[in-house]
Amino acid sequence: MRKTELTELTEAGFKLDCLKSKLEEVFLERKKALSDRSWIQQLEERLKKTELTLSDLKAELDKEKIKSAAAAKVSSFQFIDYLLRRFFLSCFSIS
Structure with missing residues (x-):
């Protein structure tokens, strides 16, 4: 039952306070559920x-x-190359 139908019945003289409060409760629960889903x-x-x-x-x-x-590999190779050059230069240099 929609809210407008409930209002029409109430205006016609029907005592629907209990139904109205239950409808409000369901409406608020649905609103909260939609809000929770959104969150x-x-x-x-x-x-x-x-x-x-x-x-x-x-x-x-x-x-x-x-x-x-x-970069570490390049640095290692450069260092080894440097050491080999120094070694060979020291071994074969003319004094």
Whole structure:
């Protein structure tokens, strides 16, 4: 029964106070349920955005790890090259 129908019956002289209060209670419960669903939907959207951000950060971290490992290898090779040159120069230098 809609609120307007309830109002019409009340105006016609029917005593519907109990039904009216129950209708108000159901209306408020429905309104709260809709509000709760809306809040849940907002939380789900925030979670999706956070998961995307986390995924982007993980990808960036992986790229940085690869760069760092490559740089470490280059540095190691350069250091070894430097040591070998110094060694050979010291061994074969004319005094």
